Amino acid sequence: MLYDQVSEAAATIRASSSLRPTLALILGSGLGDLAHELEQAVPIAYADIPHFARSTVGGHAGRLLLGWLENMPVVVMQGRFHLYEGYAPHVVTLPVRVMRMLGAEVLLVTNAAGGVNPAYRPGDFMLIRDHIYMPGLAGLSPLVGQDDVRLGERFPSLTLAYDQQMQAVARMVADRQNVTLHEGVYTMVGGSNFEASAELKYLRIIGTDAVGMSTAPEVIVARQIGMRVLGISLIANTATGNETGEVNHSGVMETARAVRATFSALIRGIVRELAKRSAEP
Ligand code: HPA
Numbered sequence: 001m002l003y004d005q006v007s008e009a010a011a012t013i014r015a016s017s018s019l020r021p022t023l024a025l026i027l028g029s030g031l032g033d034l035a036h037e038l039e040q041a042v043p044i045a046y047a048d049i050p051h052f053a054r055s056t057v058g059g060h061a062g063r064l065l066l067g068w069l070e071n072m073p074v075v076v077m078q079g080r081f082h083l084y085e086g087y088a089p090h091v092v093t094l095p096v097r098v099m100r101m102l103g104a105e106v107l108l109v110t111n112a113a114g115g116v117n118p119a120y121r122p123g124d125f126m127l128i129r130d131h132i133y134m135p136g137l138a139g140l141s142p143l144v145g146q147d148d149v150r151l152g153e154r155f156p157s158l159t160l161a162y163d164q165q166m167q168a169v170a171r172m173v174a175d176r177q178n179v180t181l182h183e184g185v186y187t188m189v190g191g192s193n194f195e196a197s198a199e200l201k202y203l204r205i206i207g208t209d210a211v212g213m214s215t216a217p218e219v220i221v222a223r224q225i226g227m228r229v230l231g232i233s234l235i236a237n238t239a240t241g242n243e244t245g246e247v248n249h250s251g252v253m254e255t256a257r258a259v260r261a262t263f264s265a266l267i268r269g270i271v272r273e274l275a276k277r278s279a280e281p
Pocket of ligand 1: 112113114115194195210213235236237238239247252
């Protein structure tokens with residue numbers, strides 16, 4: 001049973017650290033360096049956690065860390081799992097359930113994405129206002145086959161999946177730091193190929209601002225188990241369907257490297273603000 005797997009994974013992690021995290025942070029492609037900024041960090045390789053898959057992608061370290069960030073007890077995924085690695089959606093999202101069981105009530109999820117909106121430039125950031133989960137619409141929801149009340153409601157709503165108050169916090173912090181933070185719709189595709197030009201034009205027509213290969217299933221599970229969600233995409237490349245050059249994974253990683261400090265300051269600023277607010281009566 002999935003619930004038992006989640007419990008066993010959580011028990012293993014608790015044996016390594018007694019920290020009870022209130023916030024879960026998923027670091028996307030090339031964005032894992034922020035994990036080095038945790039204080040009193042206890043790293044645990046995914047390979048040492050029962051029922052966790054393995055990270056097979058360059059730019060995803062493949063470990064979980066518990067520690068402190070801006071006075072907030074956090075659990076961090078340095079690298080995530082993707083459908084394109086061959087993992088089923090409920091496997092990709094198991095860590096979200098585990099992090100919730102450890103105590104996290106808030107999920108801050110990040111990714112590197114292609115900018116479908118022609119106004120977006122590589123190196124910009126985008127606040128995820130909503131998503132379109134293409135594989136999910138076609139039957140690959142992480143909730144498929146998981147009918148167990150202990151895992152949450154069978155038919156969770158996804159309207160307002162992305163928390164409005166936390167979006168306001170992110171907006172304020174970005175503004176204060178002079179960081180370009182667009183706001184838009186993230187569409188998840190299956191990957192691992194990048195999209196054909198005609199597909200990108202299609203994605204734009206249906207309302208996509210940024211396209212990527214992750215995040216949506218994690219958000220669905222987080223909502224099912226009542227977490228508040230904030231999503232931030234790094235625009236790593238242009239993906240409008242009109243470009244003449246090729247997009248590739250190393251280009252995505254390069255952009256991520258170039259904005260490392262900006263990304264780190266933005267996320268830390270948001271966490272600091274959330275910590276401040278949660279400390280208020
Ligand atoms: N398409 C899909 N996923 C991505 C892209 C892209 O252009 N860039 C980074 N992840």
